[in-house]
Amino acid sequence: MNFKHKFVFLLPGLIVLIGILIFPIIFTVRLSLSGWNSYNPGLDFVGIKNYIRLFTDDPRFWESFFRLSFLAITTVFLQYIIGFFLAHVVWKDIKFKRFFRVLFLIPMMTTPVIMTVIWRTFFHESLGPLNDFLSIFGVQPQWLSSPGLAKISIIVVEVWQWTSFMFLLLLAGLLSLPKEPFLAASIDGASPFKKFMYVTFPLMAPISIGAIIIRLIEASKIMDTVFVLTSGGPGTATETSSFYIFIKGLREFQMGYAATMSFTYLIIMIISLTIIAKVLTKVLMKE
Amino acid sequence: MPKLYTFLKYFCVILWSCFVIAPFLWAISTSFKDFNSVTGGATYIPWLQFEPTLDGWSVLFKPGSQGGINIIGPYFNSIFVTFTASFISIALGTLAAYALSRYTFKAGFVQNNDITFFFISQRIMPPVVLSIPFFIFLSTIGLLDSLAGLILVYIVLLMPIAVWIMVDFFNRVPKEIDETALIDGCNPFQAFFKVVLPNSIPGMIVAGLFCIIFGWIDFFFAFILTFTNVQLLPVKIVALNSSITPWWSLSAAALVSVAPLIIVAFIVERFLSKGNLTGALK
Numbered sequence: 001m002n003f004k005h006k007f008v009f010l011l012p013g014l015i016v017l018i019g020i021l022i023f024p025i026i027f028t029v030r031l032s033l034s035g036w037n038s039y040n041p042g043l044d045f046v047g048i049k050n051y052i053r054l055f056t057d058d059p060r061f062w063e064s065f066f067r068l069s070f071l072a073i074t075t076v077f078l079q080y081i082i083g084f085f086l087a088h089v090v091w092k093d094i095k096f097k098r099f100f101r102v103l104f105l106i107p108m109m110t111t112p113v114i115m116t117v118i119w120r121t122f123f124h125e126s127l128g129p130l131n132d133f134l135s136i137f138g139v140q141p142q143w144l145s146s147p148g149l150a151k152i153s154i155i156v157v158e159v160w161q162w163t164s165f166m167f168l169l170l171l172a173g174l175l176s177l178p179k180e181p182f183l184a185a186s187i188d189g190a191s192p193f194k195k196f197m198y199v200t201f202p203l204m205a206p207i208s209i210g211a212i213i214i215r216l217i218e219a220s221k222i223m224d225t226v227f228v229l230t231s232g233g234p235g236t237a238t239e240t241s242s243f244y245i246f247i248k249g250l251r252e253f254q255m256g257y258a259a260t261m262s263f264t265y266l267i268i269m270i271i272s273l274t275i276i277a278k279v280l281t282k283v284l285m286k287e
Numbered sequence: 288m289p290k291l292y293t294f295l296k297y298f299c300v301i302l303w304s305c306f307v308i309a310p311f312l313w314a315i316s317t318s319f320k321d322f323n324s325v326t327g328g329a330t331y332i333p334w335l336q337f338e339p340t341l342d343g344w345s346v347l348f349k350p351g352s353q354g355g356i357n358i359i360g361p362y363f364n365s366i367f368v369t370f371t372a373s374f375i376s377i378a379l380g381t382l383a384a385y386a387l388s389r390y391t392f393k394a395g396f397v398q399n400n401d402i403t404f405f406f407i408s409q410r411i412m413p414p415v416v417l418s419i420p421f422f423i424f425l426s427t428i429g430l431l432d433s434l435a436g437l438i439l440v441y442i443v444l445l446m447p448i449a450v451w452i453m454v455d456f457f458n459r460v461p462k463e464i465d466e467t468a469l470i471d472g473c474n475p476f477q478a479f480f481k482v483v484l485p486n487s488i489p490g491m492i493v494a495g496l497f498c499i500i501f502g503w504i505d506f507f508f509a510f511i512l513t514f515t516n517v518q519l520l521p522v523k524i525v526a527l528n529s530s531i532t533p534w535w536s537l538s539a540a541a542l543v544s545v546a547p548l549i550i551v552a553f554i555v556e557r558f559l560s561k562g563n564l565t566g567a568l569k
Contacts, residue, residue, distance in 0.1 A: 005475040006390035010402070013383030013446060016375075017406065020443050024420035031420070086303060089296055102556045103304055109548035113506035113521050114541045118310045121317065121534055129313055132329035160306065172559060192292075221413045224506050228525060242415040249419050250511065262416040269411055 031259035038253040050260035060236065061244060061261055065268070068240040071151070072219040075158040076166075080212055082159070083166030088200070091174045101171070108164040113224040119157045120144070120229055147237035150230045154238055157225050162218070166211055173207030174200075205284040213277050220269060241265050311542075318343045318538035325534045343535030347543065358523055358540055365503065365520040365544075368434055372441035373498035377491055379442075380406075380449025385479060387450075388457035389465065406450040409443060414507040417443070425512060432516045440508050445498040452497060456490030457483075493558060496551055503548055520544045 035046045054061060090100050107115070122128050123143040131140050143153045181203065185195045223242040226232060232239035232247070239247075245265065249258025316331050324330060324337035333339035350357050386392075387403050421440055422431070430436030464486060468478035509519040524540045527533060 006386050006392065008476075009382045009386035009390075009479070010392070013379035013406075013450070014402070016379055016442065017409065017446055020439055021409070023424050024417050027420040027423065028416065082303070085299065089300055094296070094300070098556060098560060100300060100304065101559065102552050103307055105552040105555055106549055107307055109500055109504075109552050110545040111504040111506065111521050111548075113504075114524050114544055115310060117525060117527075117537060118314045118541055121532075121538075122310055122313055127325060127329060129329045129331070160310070164307075168555070168559075175559065217411050220411075223414065242413045245413075245415045246418075249415070250422075255419055258419060262413075262419070266412065266416055269413075270408075273411065 028259045028263055031256055032263045034256040034259075036255040036259075037257075041253075041255075046256070050257050051264070053257065054260055054264060060239075061241070063236070064239045064244040065241050065265070067238070068220065068222065068242075071154060071158070071222060071240065072216060075155055075162070075222075076212060076215045076219050078155070078159050079163045079166040079215060080208070083163050083170050083211075084204075084208075086163070086167050087171040087174055088196075091171060104167050105164050107161050108168065110161070112161050113228055115161060116157055116225050116228040119153075119160075123153055123229075144230055145234050147234055150234060150238045154222075154225055154229060157229060158219070158222065161225075162215065165218075166215055169211040169214065170204070170207065173204055173211070177203050209277070209280045209284055212280060213273065216276060217273060220273075314538040314542055317534050318536075318542060320535045340535075343533070343537075343539040346533075346536045347540055356523070356527065356536060356540065358520065358543065361518045361520045361523040362544075364434065364517055368437050368441060368519065369499055369502035372438045372445055372502055373495055375438070376442050376445035376449045376498050377495050380446050380494065381453050381484075381487070381491060384450050384453030385457055385483065387454050389462070403450065403454055407447045409447045414505075418508065418511045421508070422511060432513045434517055436512060437509060437517065437519070440512065441502050441505070444505060444508070445502055448497050448501060449494045452494040453487075453490055456487060456494075460486060489558070493555075496555060500548060500551060 030043065032050055033045060033047065034043045035049070036042060036044075086100075086104055090097050090104070094100070122130055125131055125140065125142055125145070128143075130143065134141065141149055143149050177200075181199050182195065185199050190198070221242060222240050223246070226238055226240055226243050227246075230238045232243045236244075241261075245258050245261045248254045248261065313331075316333070317325065319333055319339035319341070320330075320337055321340050321342055327337075330336035347356050347358050383406065387399050392399050392402060417440075425431040425433075425436040425439075430439070460483065465475075465478045465483055468482040469475070473481065504521075506521040506525065509522050510525070513519065513522065521544070524537065524544060527537050527540065
């Protein structure tokens with residue numbers, strides 16, 4: 001085949017994507033070396049001053065990063081367990097299979113930020129239905145204004161929202177599995193539990209890895225939920241990296257420093273996601 | 288033992304179903320309340336526990352000058368931006384995915400997989416990282432607070448999804464299809480547009496659905512990059528969430544805004560049950 005054609009197919013997309021992105025990326029790097037803030041807007045050059053500040057003098061950034069890791073890993077883990085269970089149940093014949101499939105898909109179709117607004121009223125301490133229900137047991141937890149419960153609230157909303165995406169990816173995977181291994185296992189008289197452990201789960205390993213990585217990528221961007229539900233509060237108890245960068249950059253207008261954090265954060269994300277992908281591949285593929 | 292298992296299975300499924308439905312039921316109930324029935328504590332059943340009114344719904348369609356919220360403009364903005372950006376992403380993404388699936392590229396150490404990864408890796412970018420430079424970029428070229436500016440940004444969000452789904456899809460379309468067309472005397476473009484493309488419609492629909500979902504549910508870029516000229520639906524609704532929140536109109540607006548995509552859930556399920564989605568989503 002003539003080599004010219006392939007570029008006609010590939011290049012429009014590639015050029016548009018690079019064309020839109022090239023300025024923002026270069027600009028972020030340049031901005032991170034400047035002291036742009038609201039008193040002094042402009043691209044002056046301050047060297048690596050911002051990076052020194054980030055690495056030596058800003059525990060809040062690193063706290064928000066570890067908080068983000070905790071939230072992302074917890075929510076994705078829960079989503080994987082619940083999503084796999086639900087997908088496995090509606091994979092085979094149960095009553096109203098298609099009804100449940102549609103129902104389980106719905107949360108991912110809804111706008112997170114809008115559903116979070118609803119969740120916020122749901123968690124409301126005196127007027128919300130959750131505490132109304134819990135008052136039967138005589139407790140009135142402060143869902144959004146105590147540090148521990150605020151984290152749990154965010155986890156609940158994230159799990160509600162995104163388990164359906166995990167469910168979709170895993171169900172699509174289950175439906176694409178070949179039939180022969182299951183037939184062989186049935187002939188050998190394997191119990192349902194053994195069938196799951198030795199046939200279904202290993203066959204699903206590559207799909208599981210893909211789904212977990214995709215969800216980790218998306219979960220690392222948690223922002224909408226935090227923004228509406230708690231605004232990072234109480235204090236900084238639910239502040240994630242994205243939210244902290246947002247505050248510094250677009251609320252306090254320390255653009256230069258925010259760019260430094262953005263760039264550092266991006267590098268950390270790319271490295272850690274690559275490592276996680278490699279480790280997961282090793283662990284899940286071996287079983 | 289099997290009986291216990293079946294019972295547990297249904298129990299868990301129904302429990303999860305309740306969890307999924309709960310916020311919707313709460314929103315539906317709240318949307319028919321007024322100030323007094325909201326501040327009086329949590330109530331659920333209309334007529335029995337509170338007197339339902341349509342205030343929360345009617346205020347959505349009144350212009351701002353009459354104390355309304357008027358979500359119709361933002362609604363059409365959202366639809367326009369989502370569909371345009373999805374269409375462009377699918378068109379460009381499908382072409383690129385076809386090239387990546389059928390031809391070999393090599394430039395130094397860069398190969399097909401690396402180019403595919405480059406496309407998909409754009410999803411790793413946290414919106415906040417891009418928002419600051421995009422803000423300055425769009426204001427430089429005069430597209431801040433405009434539909435065109437938002438569409439540009441959404442293409443970056445959506446094209447990775449289109450490429451991801453379409454590369455997998457084309458990898459499963461047998462190569463013989465295009466080879467036969469080429470032997471029959473088509474040039475590569477004719478082979479693509481006349482033979483491959485008509486066979487790829489299921490894949491493109493799936494990719495399109497995902498682009499629409501992820502375009503429709505975005506909030507952050509619309510929040511940062513638009514102010515008053517152009518408002519998208521999520522921004523408009525979140526703006527209601529201020530100190531004195533009108534829970535009733537907020538709930539009504541939320542329901543109106545999530546309704547269209549519920550239809551998408553039905554379509555996705557159809558594809559899933561017919562087996563068309565399986566390869567497209569691995």
